[in-house]
Amino acid sequence: MNKLDKQFEEMMKGIKIDSPSSDFTFKVMSRIQAEAAVQRPHLLLDYKPVISKKAWIILIAAFILIMIYITVSGKDSSAAGDSSFWSTVSNSLNPLKSREVSSIWQKGMGVFSSIPPIAYMILLATLALWTLDSYLQQFRHNHSKA
Amino acid sequence: MNKTEDQYYIEAVRKGNVQAFSYLVEKYQKLVYTLALKLLKRPEDAEELAQDTFIKAYQKLDTYEGKSKFSTWLYSITYNAGISELRKRRIDFKSLEDQRFSDQDEMKMHDYYSETKKEDQEKYLNLALGKLPEDDQVLVTLYYYENQSMDDISEITGLTVSNIKVKIHRARKKMYSLLHEMLNEEIYSLL
Numbered sequence: 426m427n428k429l430d431k432q433f434e435e436m437m438k439g440i441k442i443d444s445p446s447s448d449f450t451f452k453v454m455s456r457i458q459a460e461a462a463v464q465r466p467h468l469l470l471d472y473k474p475v476i477s478k479k480a481w482i483i484l485i486a487a488f489i490l491i492m493i494y495i496t497v498s499g500k501d502s503s504a505a506g507d508s509s510f511w512s513t514v515s516n517s518l519n520p521l522k523s524r525e526v527s528s529i530w531q532k533g534m535g536v537f538s539s540i541p542p543i544a545y546m547i548l549l550a551t552l553a554l555w556t557l558d559s560y561l562q563q564f565r566h567n568h569s570k571a
Numbered sequence: 572m573n574k575t576e577d578q579y580y581i582e583a584v585r586k587g588n589v590q591a592f593s594y595l596v597e598k599y600q601k602l603v604y605t606l607a608l609k610l611l612k613r614p615e616d617a618e619e620l621a622q623d624t625f626i627k628a629y630q631k632l633d634t635y636e637g638k639s640k641f642s643t644w645l646y647s648i649t650y651n652a653g654i655s656e657l658r659k660r661r662i663d664f665k666s667l668e669d670q671r672f673s674d675q676d677e678m679k680m681h682d683y684y685s686e687t688k689k690e691d692q693e694k695y696l697n698l699a700l701g702k703l704p705e706d707d708q709v710l711v712t713l714y715y716y717e718n719q720s721m722d723d724i725s726e727i728t729g730l731t732v733s734n735i736k737v738k739i740h741r742a743r744k745k746m747y748s749l750l751h752e753m754l755n756e757e758i759y760s761l762l
Contacts, residue, residue, distance in 0.1 A: 429674060432681050433743050437715035440696050445604040445618050450596045453625045460629065461589045
């Protein structure tokens with residue numbers, strides 16, 4: 426910068442710099458937040474399954490073990506649950522079956538009736554979680570292709 | 572300009588902290604708006620252009636490599652958007668002719684200007700600046716007010732450094748000439 430430039434620069438420091446409206450930052454940030462909200466589905470690209478493969482194996486093994494335990498320990502008491510839901514179903518279907526089939530059927534129903542309701546609830550919740558997990562993975566897969 | 576500080580907030584935005592962008596908006600809004608106003612004249616249009624500049628900057632933040640200053644990158648978005656808006660309106664820029672104002676005249680004019688009242692100085696300076704072609708106003712503001720280097724201005728505007736030098740030189744002479752006219756008019760009106 427030469428002398429003339431320097432003295433002109435001094436002068437120019439006196440110019441009025443304009444200001445936008447007082448809520449300028451708010452307006453810009455509102456638009457940016459909206460923009461970011463639209464971009465949010467991309468976050469699913471980083472989605473990792475809630476339950477890992479290892480955890481699934483442990484859960485299935487635990488479930489099978491519980492089922493085996495209940496089946497083995499509940500053999501004797503299978504006839505005891507007369508008033509349970511499964512017994513009612515079994516009784517209502519009795520006339521339709523032959524003696525042998527009825528016997529197997531009753532045994533099966535007996536096993537199911539000995540399973541506590543909480544086990545069904547756990548199974549239902551696990552299936553719901555698995556369905557959601559599969560859906561999200563499918564969603565991520567489709568988005569990564571797009 | 573604190574490049575490191577800007578870089579810190581840019582990184583924060585890139586990592587997903589959207590709110591960190593408000594720091595950059597706060598810091599640069601005045602000059603972005605001023606440049607937009609110099610180009611488009613109407614405050615509503617300038618405000619819209621300034622907002623669009625920041626939105627575009629946010630959207631393209633991943634493409635900012637940090638080779639130039641963030642302000643340079645931001646002003647280039649403003650300048651290009653403003654120029655394309657003016658082209659849509661089919662506004663042509665008049666290039667300034669060489670003024671007959673000599674370097675000595677400039678020195679005298681500067682001394683004369685320095686003796687006028689502060690409030691008058693600001694008034695006449697803004698009037699003179701407003702009479703320059705839109706693109707020259709931007710060049711003068713960036714060079715003399717914002718202290719951007721010729722290379723940075725070249726990056727912002729896409730003009731060559733030699734072209735910018737000529738334009739700034741002519742703009743300065745033109746402004747002195749305009750100030751001379753305005754201050755003379757005032758003296759005559761007082762008499």
